Amino acid sequence: MIRQNSLPFISITKGKSFQSVSLLKNNYSSMISNKRFLSNSPLIFSTFKIINKQQQHNQQIYLINRQLRSISFSSIPKFIGKTVKLPAYLGGGLAAAGSYVAFKVEEASNYTTDKLNQLKDLGNGVFDKTSEFFNNLKFNEDQSGNNNYNNNNPNTDGDSTTAIGTATAAAIGLNTDENENDDDDDDDNVDENGKEKLLGEDDDNEDDEEEDDTTNDQMLNLTRQMIEIRSLLQEIDRSADTLKLPSIVVIGSQSSGKSSVLESIVGHEFLPKGSNMVTRRPIELTLVNTPNTAAETADFPALKMYNLTNFEQVQKILFDLNMAVPEIDAISNDPIQLTIRSPTIPDLSLVDLPGYIQVEAADQPPILKSKIRELCDKYLESPNIILAISAADVDLANSAALRASKIADPKGERTIGVITKLDLVDPKIARNILLNKKYPLKMGYVGVITKSPSKSLFKVKRGHDAFIAQQNFEYSYFKTNKSDFNQCNVSTKILKKKLIKVLEKTMSMSLTPTANLVQQELDETSYKFKVEFNDRHLTPKTYLAENVDALKLSIKEFNENFGRLELKSILRNELDQRVLDLLASRYWNKFSESPKDTKILIENLNDLNSLKIEDSFWAKKLELTTSSLTKLGVGRLSTSLITNAILSEVENIVDTTQLKNHPLLKEVVKEAAQNVLNTRYLSTADQVENCIKPYKYEVDVEDREWNVSRDHSIHLIKEELQQVNQSLQAMKNSIGGRKLNQVMQYLEDSGKITTEETLGFSSTLLSRGREALFLRDRITILNLRLKALKSNSCKVKDNKFKCPEVFLNVVNEKLTTTAVLFLNVELLTDFFYKFPRELDLKLNSNLTIEQIEKFAKEDPKIKRHIELQQRKELLELVLNKIDGILAFQRNKNITNNGNIINEGFMKWR
Numbered sequence: 018m019i020r021q022n023s024l025p026f027i028s029i030t031k032g033k034s035f036q037s038v039s040l041l042k043n044n045y046s047s048m049i050s051n052k053r054f055l056s057n058s059p060l061i062f063s064t065f066k067i068i069n070k071q072q073q074h075n076q077q078i079y080l081i082n083r084q085l086r087s088i089s090f091s092s093i094p095k096f097i098g099k100t101v102k103l104p105a106y107l108g109g110g111l112a113a114a115g116s117y118v119a120f121k122v123e124e125a126s127n128y129t130t131d132k133l134n135q136l137k138d139l140g141n142g143v144f145d146k147t148s149e150f151f152n153n154l155k156f157n158e159d160q161s162g163n164n165n166y167n168n169n170n171p172n173t174d175g176d177s178t179t180a181i182g183t184a185t186a187a188a189i190g191l192n193t194d195e196n197e198n199d200d201d202d203d204d205d206n207v208d209e210n211g212k213e214k215l216l217g218e219d220d221d222n223e224d225d226e227e228e229d230d231t232t233n234d235q236m237l238n239l240t241r242q243m244i245e246i247r248s249l250l251q252e253i254d255r256s257a258d259t260l261k262l263p264s265i266v267v268i269g270s271q272s273s274g275k276s277s278v279l280e281s282i283v284g285h286e287f288l289p290k291g292s293n294m295v296t297r298r299p300i301e302l303t304l305v306n307t308p309n310t311a312a313e314t315a316d317f318p319a320l321k322m323y324n325l326t327n328f329e330q331v332q333k334i335l336f337d338l339n340m341a342v343p344e345i346d347a348i349s350n351d352p353i354q355l356t357i358r359s360p361t362i363p364d365l366s367l368v369d370l371p372g373y374i375q376v377e378a379a380d381q382p383p384i385l386k387s388k389i390r391e392l393c394d395k396y397l398e399s400p401n402i403i404l405a406i407s408a409a410d411v412d413l414a415n416s417a418a419l420r421a422s423k424i425a426d427p428k429g430e431r432t433i434g435v436i437t438k439l440d441l442v443d444p445k446i447a448r449n450i451l452l453n454k455k456y457p458l459k460m461g462y463v464g465v466i467t468k469s470p471s472k473s474l475f476k477v478k479r480g481h482d483a484f485i486a487q488q489n490f491e492y493s494y495f496k497t498n499k500s501d502f503n504q505c506n507v508s509t510k511i512l513k514k515k516l517i518k519v520l521e522k523t524m525s526m527s528l529t530p531t532a533n534l535v536q537q538e539l540d541e542t543s544y545k546f547k548v549e550f551n552d553r554h555l556t557p558k559t560y561l562a563e564n565v566d567a568l569k570l571s572i573k574e575f576n577e578n579f580g581r582l583e584l585k586s587i588l589r590n591e592l593d594q595r596v597l598d599l600l601a602s603r604y605w606n607k608f609s610e611s612p613k614d615t616k617i618l619i620e621n622l623n624d625l626n627s628l629k630i631e632d633s634f635w636a637k638k639l640e641l642t643t644s645s646l647t648k649l650g651v652g653r654l655s656t657s658l659i660t661n662a663i664l665s666e667v668e669n670i671v672d673t674t675q676l677k678n679h680p681l682l683k684e685v686v687k688e689a690a691q692n693v694l695n696t697r698y699l700s701t702a703d704q705v706e707n708c709i710k711p712y713k714y715e716v717d718v719e720d721r722e723w724n725v726s727r728d729h730s731i732h733l734i735k736e737e738l739q740q741v742n743q744s745l746q747a748m749k750n751s752i753g754g755r756k757l758n759q760v761m762q763y764l765e766d767s768g769k770i771t772t773e774e775t776l777g778f779s780s781t782l783l784s785r786g787r788e789a790l791f792l793r794d795r796i797t798i799l800n801l802r803l804k805a806l807k808s809n810s811c812k813v814k815d816n817k818f819k820c821p822e823v824f825l826n827v828v829n830e831k832l833t834t835t836a837v838l839f840l841n842v843e844l845l846t847d848f849f850y851k852f853p854r855e856l857d858l859k860l861n862s863n864l865t866i867e868q869i870e871k872f873a874k875e876d877p878k879i880k881r882h883i884e885l886q887q888r889k890e891l892l893e894l895v896l897n898k899i900d901g902i903l904a905f906q907r908n909k910n911i912t913n914n915g916n917i918i919n920e921g922f923m924k925w926r
Contacts (some may be wrong), residue, residue: 019485020568021313034047039800043892050416051569054163057132061504063529102407106738107921108441115180131786139152140505145288149255149745154429163171179507180586190489191507191674208628211476216488216489216492216493216724224804233486241305242901242902243262243521243524243525243528243899243902244303244305244364244365244366244897245261245898246262246895246898247264247366247524247827248303249891249895249898250262250531250535250895253538253888253892253895262366262400262524262527262528262531263265263366263400263402263520263524263527264301264366264367264368264396264401264402264778265365265366265367265401265402265404265405265516265519266366266367266368266370266393266396266397266401266402266403266404266423267279267367267370268370268373268393268397268403268404268405268406268417268418268421268722269372269373269405269406269407269417269418269640270373270374270375270416270417270418270535271372271373271410272292272370272372272408273406273407273411273418273437274406274408275298275369275371275406276288276407276858277402277437277467277468278365278435278437278465278467278512279302279369280395280484281467281487281509282304282362282363282367282469282482282509282512282513282516283304283357283359283362284359284361284362284915285328285484286328286483286484287315287328287331287332287335287357287843288300289331289332289334289335289336289339290333290336290367291336294347294371294372294374294381295336295339295340296339296348296369296370296371296372297339297342297347297348297371298342298348298349298350298351298352298353298371299336299338299350299352299353299368299369299370299371299392299396300337300353300355300368300369301352301353301354301355301358301366301368302356302365302367302368302369302922303354303355303356303367304356304357304359304362304363304364304365304366304367305354305357305358305359305362305364305365306358306359306360306362306363307354307358307359307360308360310358310359310360311360311362312326313326313328313357313358313359313360313361314326314357314359314746314925315328315331315355315356315357315358316355316356316357316358317334317353317354317355317356318354318356319353319354321867322334329372331355335353335355338353339353344380344381345382346382347381347382347385347388348371348385348388348389348392350392350395352368354873355643363513363516363690364517365516365517365518365520367404368396368401368522369759370389370392370393370396371392371393372389373386373389373390373393373417373418374389375417376407390692391420393421394421394424394425396771397421397422397425398425399411399426399431400431400526401431402431402432402433402519402520402526403426403431403432403433404427404432404433404435404516405418405419405421405422405432405434405435406418406435407419407434407435407436407437408436408437408438408446409436409437409438409439409442409446409464410438410441410442410443410641411451413450413456419432419434419456421851424670428459428642428718429457429458429459429460430458430459430460431523432458432459432460432851433458433460433461433462433463433515433516433519434453434456434458434460434461434462434463435452435463435464435465435512436451436462436463436464436465437465437466437467438465438467438468439465439466439494439507440470440494442488444498444501444502445501446503447464447481447501448501448502448505449509450462450464451463451464451502451506452504452505452788453503458518460515461506462506463506463507463511463512463515464502464505464506464507464508465491465508465509465512466485466487466491466494466495467491467506468487468488469483469486469487469489469490469491470490481821487509488509491508491509492508495507495508496761525902525906528899528902528903529903532896532899532900532903533832533919535892535895535896535899536896538892539889539893539896542885542888542889542892543889545885546885546886546889549881549882549885550882550885550886552881554886555879555882555883555886556883556886557866557869557870557872557873557874557883558869560873560879560883561682561860561864561869561873563675564675564676564679564682565856565857565860566675567674567675568670568671568674568686568856569717569856569866570674571670571673571674571855572667572670572849572852572853575667576849579663579666579845580841580845581837581838581841584659584837584840584841584845585837586839587658587659587662587835588655588658588833588836589829589830589833590657591654591655591658591818592646592651592829592832593826593829594825594832595646595649595829596646596733596822596825596829597733597737598819599642599645600642600825600826603638603641603642603821604622604638604802604821605618605795605798605799605802606618610817610833615794618798618879619710619798621667622798622801622805623801625805625819626801626804626805626808626810626819628819631818632818633714635818635819638818639817639821639824642821642825643695643716643825643828644713644826646817646825646828646832647709647712647713647828647832650706651705651706651709651832651836652701652702652703652704652705652706652707652709652836653702653706655702655705655836655837656698656702659840659844660694660698660844661846663690663694663845663848664687664690664694667687667690668683668687671683671687675876678875678876679872679875679876680875681868681871681872681875682860682872685859685860685864688859689852689856690848690852690855690860691857692846692855693848693851693852693855694844696844696851697844697847697848698844699844701839701840701843701844704839704843705835705839705840708835708836708839709831709832709835709836709839711832712825712828712832712835716827716828718814718817718824718827719814719815721824722830722831723813723814723827724812724829725825725830726813726823726826726829727806727812727820727826729826730806730820730822730823730826731803731806731829733822733826734799734802734803734806734822735803737799738796738799738800738803741795741796741799742796744792745789745792745793747794748785748788748789748792749789752782752785756782757785757786757789760778760782760783760785760786760789761786761789761790761793763778763786764783764786764787764790765790768922778847780788801820805819805820806820806822806823809910811823842848870883882905898901
């Protein structure tokens, strides 16, 4: 007999597979055929009648849903196709209307689907409860040995019908409550901003409370320190295979979910995506947990790019770095270093490698498959941990990751299997894989779901929203199928915890042998440093300071030796050349190349020497020539001359120091000098120009000044005459005196200057002949002027129109003396005061550490010194860190052993 008190033991399990409509109909039909059964069970008959009506209602809704789905996927493309044929002025309005209709259709479809699922859950619950009741009834019938339904016992029938009715009502009520609770759960899964919240946080908190927080903090701290040691070892010598701590190497075939696993660990989409093979370089990924920060940042140390917060930018940088590998190579062994800091990630050291391929594409090199295998094999060597990624929907016998790990790790001691896409296979099949029986690994397998199914065709979640959706879908899936995945490691969170523990354990085991190797390297490096550089401490900054001090000392000596006399010499030489140019253009040059004009010029100069009184023509010529000299811009000319002279001298000083081997620093020194001189350039030029303004109107000449200038003019004419004679003699030596005389005679006889080739004379030879004629005539003119300057008429200043060379030199002397006074005060003194300070600012403040190091390493000997010293210091730092961790572990072991002894003693007592 079944009593009502047995109803509380009837369980309703949510999530069982639904029974088909046909099965329900068959059971219902068989029950109707049993008239005796139905006559004794009117409530059961009523119950199944309700179920039949519910099925008919489900079928009607199913037809409505099909019509709606046909509208959703069939009518919209036709509607859009007709819309585009309408006139252009209606396009905007119709497009908006089409979007609205699509939105409403999709909304109605989703609503109908949800209601259908609720009705299916209701029917399934009723059927399950009724079937369970009949099974229990049949079991009692078998136990009693007779059929209670053949007896006409009213009590028995009453109990049975009451139990059936109560069970049916309870099933309907519970299913309805569950649907309402599901709606409430959906509402609870959305935050105040309407965004999806992360599920399972409370479960994690409960698990964390059971663990020792102090132990976790110590383990994380040790892991972080060991990752720092690993980074230091890589900085010491990247190519060395002996000095290294283990990393987690992620391998898998293309499309196995390898990138998705890494992104689910980080919580962001940051790895490059593309249709072609986009991972062409190893990505050495260092995850650093930063609990006291809110921002998530990424660093590219090799590129000097830090604190990137936009992970789309990180993804683009990784894509560009990978695509920079030439297509002919397809794969590069040069790794990409990436560090991600976040409060939500664990401290891990990961390496993402190119995915295995089975066949090379037409645009890929034939050896690509073997190159990928060689690159991966290099990273799979001990002591690295292998994270073998395989998809659940692919037979593990065909897993490229497991096959490669089997070769590198035959015993499976360093390999963790990760099975992705568990939601694509039956939970029982997934459980058999994760039980680690068919392809056993000592570290076992972890099942994950790294992508959530998209709920909409028009809205795709990205970034952190995609991560939340993936985590929630994974949490819900494993919670729903909790019984199927019992005693299995599943979820990304479990994978993170496992990786932390495995990495910490593996690194701890590698510390002692690594410490021994580091000690050996330190002893060898210390010996080399003592032999080659006598233990002399040198850093890029100290080397820079030494060279700057030497430069400042040289600049001080330059200041002592470079004064007004040097300024005057530089400016006077330039103005003397300008005076000679003016004399040549106004007095010495003929108007044409004709020999007739040469004779006229010589006759005029002879007449000038024989004049007794001042002539207006020659007086006006002298006045114009003097004006040209005073108005040529002496202020800027003199300032530019001195500025260039100082810069040239500074460059010469730099070349006498160690800085001559450093182009970078030479440019910085030159820039510092230019900055100081440029600040005073315009003001100094204006000051000089204002001071020489009186000489533009009138020049008073004293007898002493005239005599000094006369001697200086004679000296200049002699130098000019000597240079002209040397040029003419060099031409005779190169062409031949006789040949040159023949050409010159031909040009004089022809009476014209021709450039055409003539019988016996080439155009080049004729051109050289014209130059020889010019030099010969200039010698004649200079001799005439030298004779005039030495005559008595040029000894007195009153005959200045007869001696323009002397008068122009008097003006030149006055201009030079006046300009030098202000150049010395306004420019030179200011430069020697400010230049050392500007140099310190440029070298110590504006140069980065990388630039200073680059500067120091430009000298090969200094580079060797600094690198050997840095290697020694890094080895010492690594050894100290390893010793500290080993000491902590020894103390921890002693403490644990002491606690065990104390507990044993207390038990003994």
